[in-house]
Amino acid sequence: MxxxxxxxxxxxxxxxxxxxxxxxxxxxxxxxxxxxxxxxxxxxxxxxxxxxxxxxxxxxxxxxxxxxxxxxxxxxxxxxxxxxxxxxxxxxxxxxxxxxxxxxxxxxxxxxxxxxxxxxxxxxxxxxxxxxxxxxxxxxxxxxxxxxxxxxxxxxxxxxxxxxxxxxxxxxxxxxxxxxxxxxxxxxxxxxxxxxxxxxxxxxxxxxxxxxxxxxxxxxxxxxxxxxxxxxxxxxxxxxxxxxxxxxxxxxxxxxxxxxxxxxxxxxxxxxxxxxxxxxxxxxxxxxxxAAPQRINDLSWIKPGKVAWEWWNHWGISRVDFEAGVNTATYMAYIDFAAKNGIEYVILDEGWAVNLKADLMQVVPEIDLEKLIAYGKQKNVGIILWAGYYAFDRDMEQVCKHYAEMGVKGFKIDFMDRDDQPMVDFHYRAAQTAARYQLLVDFHGTYKPTGLNRTYPNVINYEAVNGLEQMKWTGPEMDMVTYDVTMPFIRMVAGPVDYTQGAMRNATKRTHRGINDEPMSQGTRCRQLAEYVVFESPLNMLCDSPDNYEKEAECTAFIAHIPTVWDRTISLDGAVGQYIAIARQKGDYWYVGGLTNWEARTMEIDLSFLGAGDFTAEVFRDGANASRIASDYKKEITDIPSNRKMALKMAPGGGFALKIYRKIK
Structure with a gap:
């Protein structure tokens, strides 16, 4: 029927x-x-x-x-x-x-x-x-x-x-x-x-x-x-x-x-x-x-780490006998700085290849790339090259083969600025081709991560974030402090961020200005340190100049030695647009970072995750005058209380950063 x-x-x-x-x-x-x-x-x-x-x-x-x-x-x-x-x-x-x-x-x-x-x-x-x-x-x-x-x-x-x-x-x-x-x-x-x-x-x-x-x-x-x-x-x-x-x-x-x-x-x-x-x-x-499971069998060559970066600080080296800029002497100075501080990489950002040619095989005469790679290898510092999208795509195989054989460790690929199907295909082709030549990829000027960093772990970072570069050309009209305590709850949910923190010139809401040659951050010095804990970033830039880092030995030592990948992560506290605190573990060390918006705040953090035992913390706090002089901070070494509670005061736009380890008896 x-x-x-x-x-x-x-x-x-x-x-x-x-x-x-x-x-x-x-x-x-x-x-x-x-x-x-x-x-x-x-x-x-x-x-x-x-x-x-x-x-x-x-x-x-x-x-x-x-x-x-x-x-x-x-x-x-x-x-x-x-x-x-x-x-x-x-x-x-x-x-x-x-x-x-x-x-x-x-x-x-x-x-x-x-x-x-x-x-x-x-x-x-x-x-x-x-x-x-x-x-x-x-x-x-x-x-x-x-x-x-x-x-x-x-x-x-x-x-x-x-x-x-x-x-x-x-x-x-x-x-x-x-x-x-x-x-x-x-x-x-x-x-x-x-x-x-x-x-x-x-x-x-x-x-x-x-x-x-x-x-x-x-x-x-x-x-x-x-x-x-x-x-x-x-x-x-x-x-x-x-x-x-x-x-x-x-x-x-x-x-x-x-x-x-x-x-x-x-x-x-x-x-x-x-x-x-x-x-x-x-x-x-x-x-x-x-995301799709990884498609690279041998991962031993993929090395996370930190990068000494010149573009944000506008090649800001002084007290030298040469004119700083896109030239071999300048990059050798950055390599020296990286080697001295245990920083794994130096990047050559835009300018090393001849402008307006979209041809990565044409290097400007001021750069002796082979000399820089050899000098970096001698100092245990790898070289990463910036690449415009079309220059990389038009001859991808040859570019990867040539520079891998020369000893380059990876590419920062920039200005894709689209996410239609062919552009998404480009990201997969770039990741796959770079992996074949054991090259890292940092996608800049790109769409948000969607798991490609799992499928091809040589894709070590993504931009798609309103990062610190914005502070070079904008003033108080752009509220980066509020963004910093909003983005981790939204954009960072998708994956790592190439935010490029690390400024040693710091400003309050009232004193911040956009200055290309000598840029500054909004918020306090400790905020910049805390961002190395709070922001997920397997390849992490040190955005400021060697000169400024040399003047700030304590802060430089903290960010130069902080891990960039982790064994454990614990989100301790947070409210979107207001504050955040995150703890991350690598080996025997725990790091804790906290940020607030433009409101001064005392945050009590619970460190019970440490478990039994006695622990010591190196603590970077906002200084007593950080609300007026944003670079003001205080470093102290203290024992973790037995009740595992710590109250940390933050100035407006402030933060705190801790490095915790078992107490040495």
Missing amino acids: RLFLLTFCLLSGIVPLIAQRNFKLQSPDGRLSVSIQVGKRITYSIVHEKDLVLSPSPVAMELEDGSAFGVGSTLIRQQTTTINQEIRTTLYKKSSITDHYKELVLEFREGFNLVFRAYNEGAAYRFISTRQTGFHVKNEPVVFNFAKDYDAWVPYVKSKAKDITGQYFNSFENTYTYTPLSKMSPNKLAFTPLLVALDNGKKVCIAEADLESYPGMYLVNSDGATSLKSNFASYPLATEQGGHNQLQQLVTSRAPYIARCKGATNFPWRILIVSASDRELPDNDMVYKL
Whole structure:
């Protein structure tokens, strides 16, 4: 009888109704649940304990041929599994992480799977194509429906373009706009991660992971509702050389689709990280967990560390017999400084290759690169080269081969300023090619990390952060102090940040000025020290000049010897936009860093994680006059109290940094 009715419906042109199926996926601890409804369309919602995190939101993917994943799709089977495993990490904020989740795989007749995962700390979903032939994705309408007009921290694209298409060209650097969802600018793209404040002090951070051969996701609210919707850069059909010093590729025309895909394709994870308290966010691992596993077998050559950097301090060397700048003598001085202080690398930033040629094989005559590499090797200091995107991409294989054979340790690749599909592909090609020649990669001028640093651990850092470089040309109108205690809860959730801290010229809100030749930071000296603990950064710049560091021996010793990858990380306390304290362990040493906003604050930190025994701490505190003279600080050595509680006072824009070790008897 059922067969007869189905046949009758098909022959008569009547489309049978698709019966709705409901599924519920709970996190391992049972506190978070994902409800999925599969019918003519697919929706999902998320509840944490009794709090609604996400109202029912549709899930779909539109193809260029007019078909769609998730609309009128026929479910043929489902499977639920529980995974509980340890991931041994590489160059990360902890040596291993627990990967514990429940997973629901929904398989559809139309040639795709839809996968949901529920973690204790959030939820994620992705599409997987099981088709045999290639296709084009017209759009992926990702929607996040919220029940109320919640406040959000929104990182808008920094662009002068008024149209959306023009905003796809951007550096993924900006401060956060704190606004109700309904008041978001309807004509501005926002990039992820983006943070929304829920009821009862909870937050949800929207992110993505495993972004491979697919454009990155922007978010927009164009109708003043309480929903966020995705927006993707369309596939570039034509580009032309241009932009910064002719080192970029500018898109001149785009296709009516966002991605060209092979038949079998894993699409990016759409992630909602849920926190019950703000301090959980800086220590979240979901982006790393959801990234593709590493594709490099031998990791022995990948060396994290710190970099003596010349660009921020404008080659600021004095009291020498040569004119400081882009020349061999200057870089030999930086190598001497690095060697003296145990700093692993020196970078040659923009200027070592002939300008406007976009050709990395043309070195300026003022630089003897072979001499610098040999001198660095003699002093146990590696050389990293800055590279404009197009100059690197146009002859990637030859550039990597040539400079690897010369002894260069890696490249800082800059000015990509896009995240459409071909640009994402470039990042994977660059990582893979560099790995083949045992070269590190620091992606600057790029989109946020989405787990590529797990897949290719030679990708040792990312910018996509409104870093200290901004202080060279902006004054008090840019509030970096507030940004410093906001970014770790949002952008840093995605992965490491090439923020480039370490300024020895420090200023208050009143005294800060943007001065290119002698730049300064906002906030106190101890704030700069603390940022080496708080900010995750496997390749960490020392942004100031050797001259300034030589004058500040205590501070220089602290940041020169601090680790950049860690065995354990513990988020001690924090409130978005107000303050943060993080502890990190490497071997026998613990480091603790704390930051405040422009409010003076005393923070009591709990050091019970130290366990039994007697411990000593080297403490860098804001000085008594740090509220007026930002460079004022005090270093003291003290025993950790038996009750494991310490109260640390911070000046406005201040911070503190501790190095803790077992007491020597």
